[in-house]
Amino acid sequence: MRLIRIFPDDSKxxxxxxxxxxFPFSAAISVLTLVLFLTVGLNFGIDFTGGTLIEMQAKAGHADIGAVREAAHSFEVGEVEAQEFGQGGQISLRFRTQPxxxxxxxxxxxxxxxxxEKDFEIRRVETVGPRVSGELVQSGTLGVVLSIVAVLGYLWFRFELNLAIGAVIGTLHDIVLTVGFFLITQEEFNMTSIAAILTIVGYSLNETVxxxxxxxxxxxKYKNLPTEELLDLSINHTMSRTVMTATTTALSLLALVLFGGQAIQGFANVMLxxxxxxxxxxxxxxxxxLIYLGVTTSTRAAADDKADAAAKAASLSKPGAA
Known part of the structure; x- marks a missing residue:
């Protein structure tokens, strides 16, 4: 039985x-990310800023989110987030830390x-103080940094120097652009966002490897093929796998974005x-x-010839060698 090929094997x-x-596009987005990070900053959620989360269930089975939001803003306690989640009149209120x-x-x-409480059943009240939120920021940042260092270390030992540097650049590129997504869209950045970033690091590593x-x-195999043609050949050879993996993953995440509800929509958006x-x-x-990192077929051929010559000389130097 012939396998289905989304991307032709003989494509060129x-x-x-x-x-x-x-390259200019990625550089422009990276610069924009840096500028926004220094000027606008991330939209930190209650996990990092501290505050109070209240989750309620409407006794009537449905809720007027507009009326709830208006009532919450009437408290005059600063920024308030009111969102529906799940089904059947579930609402979450988020209040920033109060002086x-x-x-x-x-x-x-x-x-x-x-x-x-007249119209809603209060199901959950959670308060995060400034001290706890500060510890979460430190722990989250440390976790991301250590994970990235571990990934970069793996890439360094997994490939030769030039290939490892290319993989490291690709992984860092994906992290920077993901942070740029948070800055441009002002999507709330919380502990779930850190999980999304770490998942993206793993996906990026998988694609690059x-x-x-x-x-x-x-x-x-091809020691005389021009470097650009060889790189194009390697991408074409793996393109079917890349397209299938990206398509199936994206369809699953799209389903979460459309039908997953408010609770996981932020995570799904970032992952997509x-x-x-x-x-x-x-x-x-x-x-x-890799073109600019000195990965060339001629260099590889010279290295292989040198290794073969060294192996041959070592075999001839052994006692009893003919």
Whole structure:
């Protein structure tokens, strides 16, 4: 039985020539990310800023989110987030940390109970203080940094120097553009966002390793092929797998975005963006970058000839060698 091929095995698309567009595009987005990070900043959620979360269930089975939001804003306690989640009149209210410490937070919770308990069942009240939120920021940042260091270390030992540097650049590129997504869209950045970033790092690593493994194989096989043609060949050889993986993952995430509800929509949005960016990066950023990192078929051929000569000399130097 013949297997279905989404992308032809004998395709000869010249992907590397698009680096004239992909490199400036990625550089522009990276610069924009840096500017927004320094000027606008991330939209930190209650996990990092501290505050109070109240989850309620409408007794009537449905709720007027507009009326709830208006009532919450009438408290005049600063920014308030009111969102529906799940089904059947479930609403979450998020209040920022109030001046006055725990006493002010407790007064806010009491006022919210008095206002909404007639029409709603208060199911959950969670307060995160400034100290706890600061510890979460430190722990989350440390977790991301250590994970990235571990991934980069793996890439360094997994490939030769030039290929490893290309893989590292590709992974960092995906992280920067993911942070740019948070800055541009002002999607709430919380502990779930950190989980999304770490998942994207893993996906990026997977995409890059697949393409670079084929590149390394072809470097050994075609020692006289021009470097650009060899890189295009490695991308074309792995394109069916890349398209199938990206398509199935994106369809699953799209279902979560459309039908998953408010509770996981933020995570799904970031992951869907990450899949697109990682696929784009593996094809149009990481692989063409090898051209500028000195990965050439002639260099590989010289290295292989040198290794063969050294092995032959070692075998002849052994006692009893003919």
């Amino acid at each position: 698309f010249r992907f590397t020539r698009w680096r004239a567009l992909s 006055g410490g725990e006493q002010a937070q407790s007064a806010l919770v009491s006022r919210a109970r008095e206002t909404f 697949v393409v670079f493994d084929r590149t390394r194989e072809l470097l050994r 963006f990450g899949v697109v960016i990682c696929t784009y990066s593996a094809i149009f950023v990481s692989s063409p970058m």
